[in-house]
Structures are given as structure tokens and as C-alpha cells.
Amino acid sequence: MPFMDDQQTYLLNGLLTRQFSLGRIVRFRKVARGRQATTYELLTAEQNEYLVYLYSPTYEATTLETMAVTVGVLDENRFSVMPMVRGREGAYVAEGPQGTHLMASLALLGSEMAPDQFTEHDVTQIGLRLAWMHRLLLEQLAAPVRAVPLDERLDAALASKDDLPREALPELSEGEVKRLRELLRLPTEQAWVHGDMQLAALLVDGDHQIRTVTDWALLHWGSPGEDLLDIFLALCVLPGGRVDDVRGRALLESYDSLRPIRRMAWTPVIASWLAQRFLDAATGRRAMPAGFTRILASTEDMASVMAACTPR
Secondary structure, eight states: OOBOOHHHHHHHHHHHHHHOOOOOEEEEEEEOOOSSSEEEEEEETTSOEEEEEEEOTTSOHHHHHHHHHHHHHHHHTTOSOOOBOOOTTSOSOEEOGGGOEEEEEEOOOOBOOOGGGOOHHHHHHHHHHHHHHHHHHHHHSOOOSOOOOHHHHHHHHHHTGGGSOGGGSOOOOHHHHHHHHHHHTSOOOOEEEOSOOOGGGEEEOTTSOEEEEOOOTTOEEEOTHHHHHHHHHHHTBOTTSOBOHHHHHHHHHHHHHHSOOTTOOHHHHHHHHHHHHHHHHHTTSSOOOTTHHHHHHTHHHHHHHHHHHSOO
16 A cells, blocks of 8 residues: 655645644555545554545535435444544535545444455345445435436436536437436335445455445435445346346345335336436546446346346
């Protein structure tokens, strides 16, 4: 893990000292934790360890504040997250260099595992943890006062397509856009969604127990099935596109045991996932996921795969 240069260390050290009451910093280094922000690990003279996040300007401060409050609610309910630290002025988000957003949290040990390291038991534990997370979010957090419908946000993004980073986005035909809009009008459950449920967001210990869930900055009001699809694609779809049915059933059956999904219609869930991922990539907050174009072209096929693994 590369250490920061003296200029970076001096700049961030000064910002943290002014914005947060963390104590005197004696060690500061860049680490790989999650993927949404540039992350640094620091140690204070009091032997307290923190993680510091620098979010790009594409993440609005109000969105990050909402994320920090949500993480606090989950922490109070003993869900495995790293609570955020309030700044001297009471807010969680401070201004970082060049328009970035600076945040800090307590540090928690754990590491990311590669897909082939997960056992069927591990996948089952993820399903249970994900269901518990969604239940807590629904029970403990109020719905937004007014959530702009996803189809309206998609239309707004496509209307300003000249401003979008075209090199990072797939070219959507008129037929694909029309089909996606139609699918977004289908009813589906609305609740709070993590929004980036990738393996990099799951830190585990040496016994494969999930220590914490990270990367909450894409938290949004949408279809919770989006998070399930993210994990399904990461752990249950093998290289070449073949589906591991055993893993798929383990994930969805364990989730269903805490939060029933037997009647879930997967087609509108996948449509929500497609639209949200397009919007995230269009705003520079997340890279377009692998397989996006294929799933867009065969939404019903992907829905059938998910349905085949869902308990009846």
C-alpha cells in the first residue's frame, strides 16, 4: 500500500485537524477500502485508528450527509457498519481539496475476498445479512418526502446527453430506451437501497465472517432487488456467463427466510437496476457494470434466471 507524499499528507492532515477532533495524527497512508472514494488510514497518538474518505465533487454533500445518518442508524441497531465521525461544526461532511468532500469514520479490520473464495455457506450468510439490512432500512428510515421517479430521472439524463461522458456509456438505441421506459412503469417495491453491493463493499475476517458493509454513498430510494442483483452477478454468474444455480439458490433462499421475495417480479427490478446504473455512470459516480449491454438486450432472460433461483 503506497504511502502518501509529504504534500498530500500535509494538506489532509491540516484539513482533518481543522475539521475533525481526531487528535494528533502519527501515521497516514493510502489504502484500498471500497471503491467509491479515495481512502486513507490514519493512526493517532492515542492509538485510535480511523479511515478518511475523499469523495469526488460528483457526490453531493447532502447525499453524503444522508448516507452518514443512515450508517449511524444501522450502527445503533448493531448492524456491521463503520459509524461516521461528526466534524467540529456538527456535520459529517467537510470540504476537501479541489471541491472534494472529506469524511472520517472509525476503522474496522477486514479484507475483501475474490469471488472464487466464497463458499456456498458464505453466500448464504450474505443473503441473510442483506435481508437484515433491508429490513432495518425499511423499519428505521422514513421514505423521502418526494422521490423523483426513476423514469423521469432517466429522461432528464438522456435529454442532456451532450453533457454525458459518452466514452463511459453504452449507446442506447431508441428502441432500447422505449423498452426501458415501459418496464420502469411496471410496479415494484420501493425502499432504501445500498446501491453498490459489490464484493469490495464486503469486508470479511479470516473465518469468512462479514465484519462490515462499506460504500454507502450511492444509497437511494428504489428497488431493494437491485442489491440482490448486484450480488447475484458478482457471485453467482461465472466467467463466460454461466450461472451457478447452487449459489444462486443459496443467496435468494437465505434472503427469503428473513425477507420474503417469493412473489417478486424480477423484470421491473432489473429495469430499475439498468436505469440506476446508467444514471450512476452518467454522473461519474460509478463505472458501468460489466454485462450491462447484454442484460439490457435480454432483460426477460435475466429475469427468468433470477426467478429460477427464487423460492416458490
